[in-house]
Amino acid sequence: MFVFDRETHKIEEVNQSAIEKYGYSADEFRELRIEDIRAEKDASSLRRAFATLSVEHDPQVIGTHRQITKDGEIFHARITTQPASSEGGSKWIAHIFDISEIVEVKQHYREASQELKNHIDANPLALIKFDEAFNISQWSSSACKLSGYSEPEMIGKNPLETGFIVDEEKERLAERMNRIKERKNPQAI
Numbered sequence: 348m349f350v351f352d353r354e355t356h357k358i359e360e361v362n363q364s365a366i367e368k369y370g371y372s373a374d375e376f377r378e379l380r381i382e383d384i385r386a387e388k389d390a391s392s393l394r395r396a397f398a399t400l401s402v403e404h405d406p407q408v409i410g411t412h413r414q415i416t417k418d419g420e421i422f423h424a425r426i427t428t429q430p431a432s433s434e435g436g437s438k439w440i441a442h443i444f445d446i447s448e449i450v451e452v453k454q455h456y457r458e459a460s461q462e463l464k465n466h467i468d469a470n471p472l473a474l475i476k477f478d479e480a481f482n483i484s485q486w487s488s489s490a491c492k493l494s495g496y497s498e499p500e501m502i503g504k505n506p507l508e509t510g511f512i513v514d515e516e517k518e519r520l521a522e523r524m525n526r527i528k529e530r531k532n533p534q535a536i
Contacts, residue, residue, distance in 0.1 A: 349376065353397065353437045356380040368445065370417035381441070386413035386421050396426075405429060411446065423450040481505055481524050 349361040361376045369376070369384060382390050389412050396409045409426040416422070424443045431438035467474050467485075473493045476485035482505050486498040494501075494511050506512055507521055 348440060348442050350431055350438055350440055351381055353439045355437075356382060356397075358384075359438070365443065368416065368422075368443070369414075375417075384414055384416075386415050389413050406442070409441075411450075414443065422447045475501075475506075477506075479528075481528075 349365050350359045351357060352359060358376045358379050358381065361371075361373055365376070366373060371379065382393060385393050392410070392412060396412075406427040406429045409428055411423055411425050413421050414424045423446050425446050426444075427442045428439050430436065431440050468488045470487065470489055473490035474485070474487040475483055475490055478484045482503050483501045484503075486496070486501040490501070491497055496509070496511070501509065507517055507524075512520060
């Protein structure tokens with residue numbers, strides 16, 4: 348957390364957590380402007396964020412921005428700010444929350460999801476995913492090729508309503524689906 352001047356962006360006071368996170372002493376911080384601890388590419392987003400601030404005393408979310416430490420380490424931070432006093436003025440408080448781990452987990456999730464999608468699309472088997480009501484929620488490209496049905500034709504449909512389940516299997520499949528829905532035997536499919 349630190350106090351800064353909204354007009355000049357000069358940092359005026361910092362707490363111990365900011366000193367430890369950024370690596371600057373309190374005196375060094377007082378020589379900096381907010382832009383100096385922001386990753387260079389994000390400077391324009393900072394100006395846009397400040398332009399949208401209202402004078403309300405309630406905390407306002409500036410957004411998620413990359414910050415830079417004295418040693419050059421970049422981390423992702425969620426930033427909120429508010430006036431330092433209820434009378435307004437140019438002194439504002441910034442609360443910096445390091446969310447680097449969250450950003451990293453989200454990135455790994457996106458990469459894993461994309462990798463899984465690539466594997467599904469490259470798989471020669473028809474892979475079909477169902478939601479809890481047994482409606483089709485995913486229809487792989489191999490399912491398209493093997494069945495002749497496109498993904499838009501199949502998404503949201505129950506397999507019993509499609510033409511790819513033979514009549515002799517529909518009753519048995521319906522029974523299995525009902526058992527799973529009732530949770531009597533979730534392994535039986």
